[in-house]
């Protein structure tokens with residue numbers, strides 16, 4: 060309920076931005092009102108997701124990437140949202156990603172924000188998308204999102220980010236790469252970080268082979284049976300985006316320019332192919348459906364007396380009626 | 393609307409490369425249900441204030457062993473104020489001579505904890521200060 064907040068934000072007031080991020084993360088009425096006001100100003104930022112196993116160097120890579128993006132000629136503003144897990148026991152969290160990003164934080168065109176996952180499982184927090192929107196509206200050209208390092212298939216980041224980067228590290232012996240095949244499929248760019256460690260070339264070759272196989276599969280799938288998610292422009296042509304597999308040493312900023320370049324090329328590819336708008340539209344649909352579901356539930360719950368709900372639930376517990384029947388009765392109330 | 397988690401920044405300024413105390417307090421606060429942003433070793437007052445600003449923390453905890461508190465802490469306070477964050481709950485932990493404590497408290501430090509402080513006490517103090525603020 061502070062109408063001046065948004066004006067301050069647009070003037071580049073960092074305290075106002077920071078406080079707004081808190082309101083949005085907490086989903087307070089003023090946070091909601093601000094998001095509503097900001098919405099028309101969103102849709103410009105290039106959202107970049109970074110995921111991969113714990114300790115693979117994601118935060119260090121983000122730091123290096125911020126540096127590379129900040130060196131671009133058009134002098135872009137860069138935001139980082141770094142998500143770490145909430146302890147399921149205490150509800151508290153230690154957010155440690157910042158330790159690796161200290162070099163970037165004092166640049167006035169960089170803003171780094173840590174978030175606890177607060178029980179969400181997909182590698183992001185429930186409010187990460189909303190927080191990203193604030194940065195977008197505040198004029199940040201890039202928003203980099205570091206996920207919880209789970210190393211499993213993380214669909215949430217694919218929904219949120221335009222470009223998803225999967226980070227792996229050199230394996231040893233038989234265990235050529237530590238990430239699971241499932242996570243490869245979400246990568247727009249693959250990075251073998253810590254390539255100062257032995258085995259980097261073997262891991263690179265192995266990942267490249269797996270990516271090529273995956274891409275051929277996708278390509279034939281688009282040729283032989285149009286799927287709903289297939290963009291029109293691609294049904295006839297060859298896949299226009301070949302997932303690059305890049306070696307980096309994040310701790311030494313080696314290989315980072317090529318990574319930044321791949322990100323920019325991917326952004327251009329999305330825009331030219333029309334997939335940028337498609338991704339945005341899909342993400343908005345998802346948001347609206349989720350909101351709709353929770354609003355319907357809340358409204359429904361508000362008009363159902365507790366006793367009636369409890370009575371029906373008790374019947375299910377006593378095995379008098381099935382859950383399905385309970386739902387039907389509840390909806391009929 | 394979700395519960396307001398208390399957000400805490402834990403920082404370790406100075407050149408001595410020892411952050412066990414900082415990590416112990418970070419873990420204790422997490423186990424008490426707070427969200428702790430840990431920024432590691434060798435933080436300058438500028439870095440501490442900048443992280444506090446970007447993270448919109450309610451609390452800043454500084455672990456200090458180097459004896460440089462009389463020089464560093466007033467700078468931290470000055471920078472927090474300059475950023476508009478004069479209301480953060482600032483506490484110190486570590487080795488701080490008794491004689492220096494009154495001046496630190498007068499300067500805006502809310503609590504000073506010596507070695508061997510029970511971490512539960514720190515959690516309680518923060519929660520109490522915070523309850524006050526919510527009522528205010």
Ligand SMILES: Nc1nc2c(ncn2[C@@H]2O[C@H](COP(=O)(O)OP(=O)(O)OP(=O)(O)O)[C@@H](O)[C@H]2O)c(=O)[nH]1
Pocket residue numbers: 112113114115116117118119120156159207208252253254255256307308309310311
């Ligand atoms: N040798 C080597 N070490 C690296 C490299 N990049 C990062 N590291 C180190 O790897 C460790 C973990 O790095 P982080 O950046 O914290 O990794 P992370 O993936 O963000 O970790 P989580 O967020 O905990 O999952 C740190 O000690 C880094 O210094 C690299 O390219 N080579």
Ligand SMILES: [Mg+2]
Pocket residue numbers: 117118119155156205
């Ligand atoms: Mg990290």
